[in-house]
Amino acid sequence: MKFEGTDSYVATGDLTVAVNAAVTLERPLLVKGEPGTGKTELARQVAQGLGLEMIEWNIKSTTKAQQGLYEYDAVSRLRDSQLGDERVHDVNNYIRKGKLWQAFDADEKMVLLIDEIDKADIEFPNDLLQELDRMEFHVYETGQTVRARHRPIVIITSNNEKELPDAFLRRCFFHYIRFPDLETMKQIVDVHHPGIKEQLLTTALTQFYEIREQAGLKKKPSTSEVLDWLKLLLAEDLDAEDLKRDGADALPRLHGALLKNEQDVHLFERLAFMARRSR
Incomplete structure (x- = not known):
């Protein structure tokens, strides 16, 4: 056994x-x-x-x-x-x-x-x-x-x-x-969302890990949450270009799937505000 x-x-x-x-x-x-x-x-x-x-x-x-x-x-x-x-x-x-x-x-x-x-x-x-x-x-x-x-x-x-x-x-x-590294996460995603475009997956996971590593984050998004987020991105037929962010827009697309409390949303809003002021 x-x-x-x-x-x-x-x-x-x-x-x-x-x-x-x-x-x-x-x-x-x-x-x-x-x-x-x-x-x-x-x-x-x-x-x-x-x-x-x-x-x-x-x-x-x-x-x-x-x-x-x-x-x-x-x-x-x-x-x-x-x-x-x-x-x-x-x-x-x-x-x-x-x-x-x-x-x-x-x-x-x-x-x-x-x-x-x-x-x-x-x-x-x-x-x-x-x-x-x-x-x-x-x-x-x-x-x-x-x-x-x-x-x-x-x-x-x-x-x-x-x-x-x-x-x-x-x-x-x-x-x-341990929390999955990038390669393991790609394998997990492939099980749940087979055939997802490589560029979209790479861009989305890069943003996901950047969010997890953001200092001051109260609740880091988990594996189940990134799978939900990717499901929404596919349902909305978004591509890698649609996910691009600049300093003035720190929140990711459909961020409600990843950020689950107002403190974390406000954190990224403050980051965007500071980025606009520094321009």
Whole structure:
């Protein structure tokens, strides 16, 4: 079982090494990187490339680790007992399986994505240590122990919004997805927009990387945003000449696809104003 990328996902050599190392070690793969660099999509492509089904657990600020195991609905059971419902005699009727339980209980090996783990409380990763390490957990209401029938491939993503505990990090294989260089970005664009004119692509990507490197930028545009921008340029049938800017017009064409807050728009407007004054 070896991941080598897919036709719709450009995986660099170091990324495929990380995925295959995590699979071999049977450790969770912790993937960090800027938002929009394809961390979540990686899990989907690993599942596709290995021919496996995927279970996705999207983490929110209110998510608790217990929800990934199971939830016991004591309120519904109490209500049913008051109504004389026969279901009340079987506690299993009030236990809802979480994403980990579903992955553990699957008939075949699965890919389990735990997406944006850093959104949750700082104790969240620690609360999953034993379950991810031993691949089992105890259900107190029924007295049963749930063990993974087939150890899932666990991929965990983080946007680095908060530090993760050392004990959790020790149990993971770590990989940081670096932002693509120009040549890698061209390969990514070719997957999504094949046949784009070379001159338009070169001009657009040159502007894109200039924007990313602009000092004072609050939010750098990501891979997903440059793909959206190129899609708009193609839809408008623009060419390289249409993208040319002078000092008086620092904002790129259709800049709303790249700049996502007013501070960054104002930054480029100020740059244009200063350029006009210096003439």
